[in-house]
Amino acid sequence: QKEVEQNSGPLSVPEGAIASLNCTYSDRVSQSFFWYRQYSGKSPELIMSIYSNGDKEDGRFTAQLNKASQYVSLLIRDSQPSDSATYLCAALRGNTPLVFGKGTRLSVIA
């Protein structure tokens, strides 16, 4: 079992809709979680981090963490075609290197 699991997609949503991206992790010791966005042919860039249970909002993005269920999600409100990318979920345990999932490809249809 991989440490961080994501549905590879593609997830297609119409412009203006809410995109919901999900991630589960296997290591209960993982403490911090991150969402990276990767455009085709580009490197990953950090968009959200979340460290405690609950919701964290930043503009159109909301990260949600449920440590009991070992579940992390990213909601993108008012999705735009420019949000079309692969979204990588990553988990951090102490000082060990970040572990990434395989990513979910999001396509926002205009």
Added chain:
Amino acid sequence: DTGVSQDPRHKITKRGQNVTFRCDPISEHNRLYWYRQTLGQGPEFLTYFQNEAQLEKSRLLSDRFSAERPKGSFSTLEIQRTEQGDSAMYLCASSLQGAGTGELFFGEGSRLTVL
């Protein structure tokens, strides 16, 4: 530009040749990471440095791979006797230790094609 820079951006080589990639991190970042990414997969950890010390290497990393970070500045990743399975994007990232450990800043990557 003060971001992470990698060189070369593209490398095509024949099987059995050696290749070396260089990474210059953000100057104030003391951690430097190497990841590998293939199509449809997330970045896979290879190794990382804190200052000049190599703190961890992936168990998946074969003996053909070696990395250095002399003087805690730039880093090099060398692959000896390349194989076709080594074809991938090699990503370098840097971060600050502590609270910023999960906030990685990636370079544009070095794409390796082994013929």
